[in-house]
Amino acid sequence: MTLHSAMSVSPDRHRGLRDAVRGRVWLPGDTDFDDVRRPWNLAVEQPAVAVVQAADEADVAELVRYASAAKVGISTQPSGHGATGRTEGAILLRTGRLDRIEIDAAARRARIGAGVRSGSLQEAAAEHGLTGLPGSSPVVSVTGVVLGGGLSWFGRAYGWVADSVTAFDIVDADGRPQRVNAGSDPELFWALRGGGGDYATVTGLELALHEAPALFGGRMLWHRDHARAVVDAYREITRHAPAELTAWLELLHFPGAEPMIAIDSTYLGDEAAARALLAGLDRLPGPLADTRRPMSVAELGSITGEPTEPGAGQSRAELLTGLDDDAVATLLDEPISPLMMVQIRHLGGALAQPSDSPHGPLTEPYAVYMLGVPTDPGAADAITVKQHSLATALPVSGRKPVTFLNPAETLADALPPASIDRLRRIKADRDPSGLFRSNFGVPV
Numbered sequence: 001m002t003l004h005s006a007m008s009v010s011p012d013r014h015r016g017l018r019d020a021v022r023g024r025v026w027l028p029g030d031t032d033f034d035d036v037r038r039p040w041n042l043a044v045e046q047p048a049v050a051v052v053q054a055a056d057e058a059d060v061a062e063l064v065r066y067a068s069a070a071k072v073g074i075s076t077q078p079s080g081h082g083a084t085g086r087t088e089g090a091i092l093l094r095t096g097r098l099d100r101i102e103i104d105a106a107a108r109r110a111r112i113g114a115g116v117r118s119g120s121l122q123e124a125a126a127e128h129g130l131t132g133l134p135g136s137s138p139v140v141s142v143t144g145v146v147l148g149g150g151l152s153w154f155g156r157a158y159g160w161v162a163d164s165v166t167a168f169d170i171v172d173a174d175g176r177p178q179r180v181n182a183g184s185d186p187e188l189f190w191a192l193r194g195g196g197g198d199y200a201t202v203t204g205l206e207l208a209l210h211e212a213p214a215l216f217g218g219r220m221l222w223h224r225d226h227a228r229a230v231v232d233a234y235r236e237i238t239r240h241a242p243a244e245l246t247a248w249l250e251l252l253h254f255p256g257a258e259p260m261i262a263i264d265s266t267y268l269g270d271e272a273a274a275r276a277l278l279a280g281l282d283r284l285p286g287p288l289a290d291t292r293r294p295m296s297v298a299e300l301g302s303i304t305g306e307p308t309e310p311g312a313g314q315s316r317a318e319l320l321t322g323l324d325d326d327a328v329a330t331l332l333d334e335p336i337s338p339l340m341m342v343q344i345r346h347l348g349g350a351l352a353q354p355s356d357s358p359h360g361p362l363t364e365p366y367a368v369y370m371l372g373v374p375t376d377p378g379a380a381d382a383i384t385v386k387q388h389s390l391a392t393a394l395p396v397s398g399r400k401p402v403t404f405l406n407p408a409e410t411l412a413d414a415l416p417p418a419s420i421d422r423l424r425r426i427k428a429d430r431d432p433s434g435l436f437r438s439n440f441g442v443p444v
Contacts, residue, residue, distance in 0.1 A: 013070065014050045014091070020066040023055035023097070037092055039083030043312040043374050044407055046085055048075070048092040055097060057113075057169065057177060057203040064201060064435070065175035067091055073437040076201050078115045078141035080310065082148070082439045084407040090437050095143075098203055103128060108209045109166070114143040114202050123298045131212035131297040133161040135403075138301030139308050143202050147438070148403035149194030149359050151367070153217075153266045153300055156349030157243045158210055162193035162357050169204035173431045177203070191426045194402060195358035195419065196411060197438035199430045216274035217266035217303055218292030224259035226285050227251070227332050233280040234263055234344075235323055238365075243349035244268040245277050250304075251331065251342040255373075259335060260288070264303050270294075314374045316387040317404030318396040319364035320344075330393040338382045342390070343369040358419040364397050369404060405440055412443045 017025045026033045027050050036051045049072060054060045067074045073090035077083060078098075098113030101121060105128040112121060119138025125131050133152035135145060142161075145152075150161025158164060167181040168189065180200075182189050191199050222230055234249045241247065250262040263281065267274035271294050275282075278292075291303070301308075320327065323344065336342050344366055351362040370390060372383035402414045412420055420443060427442045 014072070017050055017052060017063075017066065017091070021052055021054065021059050021062050023059045024053040026051040036094070037087075038310065039077065039080040040310045041081075041083060041313050042310055043314055043380075044083045044085050046080075046083055046092070047088045048090060051092045051094065053094040053097060057098065057171075060093070060095070060098075060201055060203050061171045061175050061177050063091070063093060064171050064173070068173065068175060068433070068435055071433075073435055074201065075437045075439075076114075076197060077439075078144055079117065079139065081140045081144055082403065082405075084439045086437055086439060086441060093201070095203065100204070103130070103209070105130065108211070109206060110209055111204065111206045112142060113204045114141065116142050118142055118145065119298070119301050122300065125209050126212075126296050126298040128209075129211065129213055130209040131215075132207065132209060133158055133164055134297070134300050135161075136301070136304045137306045137308075142207075143205060145403060146205060146207075147192060147194070147197045147202065148405075148440075149357060149401055150403060151345070151347075151351075151401055153246055154210065154268060155351045156241075156246050156347070157268060159350040159353060160194060160355055160357055160359070160362070163355055164208040164210075165193055165205055166208060167206040168192050168200075168202055170200040170202050172200050173433070173435045187426055188430060190356065191358065191423055193357045195415070195423045195426075196402065196440045196442070198423075198427055198436050198441045201436060212268060212297045214270045214294065215266065215268060215297055216271045216292065216294050217264075217300065218295070219262050219264045219289065219303055220281055220287045220292065221260055221262045221289040222285065222287050224251070224261050227261045228328075229284055230261050230263065231328050231332065233284055235328075236280055237278060238323075238346040241277065241346065245274070247278075247346050248304075249344040251336050253336050253340060255340075265292070266300065266303070312373055312375075313371055314380060314383045314387075315369065315371045315404070315406050316391060317367060317369045317400045317406075318391050318394065319347075319362070319399050319401075320366040320368055321364055321395045321397050323366050324395070327394050330390065336386070338379060339370055339372045339386055341369075341371045343371075345369065358415050358423060359402065360416065360419070362401070364399070367401065367404070368394060368396075402440065409440075410443050411440050
């Protein structure tokens with residue numbers, strides 16, 4: 001019996017988990033089982049035969065040995081972000097208690113546990129005038145982002161989040177803890193830097209930090225009546241932006257509110273230089289709000305104000321080959337409803353440089369991310385139709401970042417065919433029985 005066919009095994013079989021691990025175990029029938037198995041995106045159904053909250057790295061190794069003997073898969077989720085429901089018949093492993101953070105300021109290095117969230121790393125690094133590579137949300141796990149390659153506010157300056165990783169702490173399919181780097185195991189190290197988590201369970205990682213003596217950032221918000229002028233200013237800013245400047249454009253339509261448009265920006269440098277680079281925004285009609293200010297890198301999560309509690313969402317992302325007049329017309333000529341947000345992220349800079357990672361260089365200059373809230377089946381269908389309509393009309397490249405994939409997509413929608421073939425070989429070599437089941441597995 002293969003691990004993936006073990007889903008028919010009765011969950012009663014796994015009551016021995018409570019003796020096998022020291023962390024907390026939930027089984028079907030426990031009063032809070034349905035709560036602890038839920039992912040971050042509540043629109044995704046996530047079945048499991050058990051949920052385990054590992055006490056520490058040694059507990060993860062014990063769980064892997066138990067699962068291997070029981071012929072049941074393991075799906076690891078620190079916080080539940082990026083879930084696809086690929087957990088049926090598997091044990092859901094929560095690694096949130098693996099939350100150690102060790103900063104070596106002199107070496108500009110951090111060693112962290114797999115459960116560390118982006119905002120927590122930023123707080124620790126900021127005390128030393130340093131920064132990691134955080135994205136828009138402070139509550140996602142750093143490890144989860146790394147396994148998908150990872151886009152960040154500072155990707156234009158420093159590349160993929162995974163490019164900053166120097167070592168992984170893992171448990172292999174035999175339940176053996178190991179430390180993996182480019183010299184000790186180049187194939188596995190390559191796979192984990194953006195190829196998903198289908199090859200081992202990551203319990204921690206080491207990554208380079210970057211100097212951040214000054215940071216300016218925030219959001220400018222206008223009524224949608226000014227959308228054309230705002231987009232024109234955005235295109236001009238991104239056409240000449242240095243690598244230290246990142247700007248994202250958002251079309252917003254929250255329930256019960258008027259449509260709006262926003263530009264979120266960060267600049268790794270002082271306020272005067274940032275304002276000079278963004279001077280075109282000051283010539284626009286007066287904004288509804290302007291939160292831009294000098295800030296700590298620990299405050300980056302406040303810019304977009306993303307939810308810090310689970311909720312339902314339905315997303316689709318694409319990489320764009322440009323943002324020409326036809327693309328602007330596609331975005332502005334009709335309301336974005338039933339979507340709540342359409343975000344354009346400026347890429348380029350270091351992201352377009354060579355990267356020894358499964359995705360490789362990100363040569364497209366922009367990404368689009370489309371989000372709606374599926375309140376009922378009819379709303380979900382309407383969101384899908386709108387996302388498809390926009391994606392069909394925009395100049396998309398046909399690829400997307402792994403961390404932007406939705407549950408209907410696979411790694412093949414993000415990574416080059418040569419990388420998929422290499423990942424298949426690594427999966428077959430390191431986990432031939434299919435013990436590890438990540439959110440986005442290697443296509444068979």
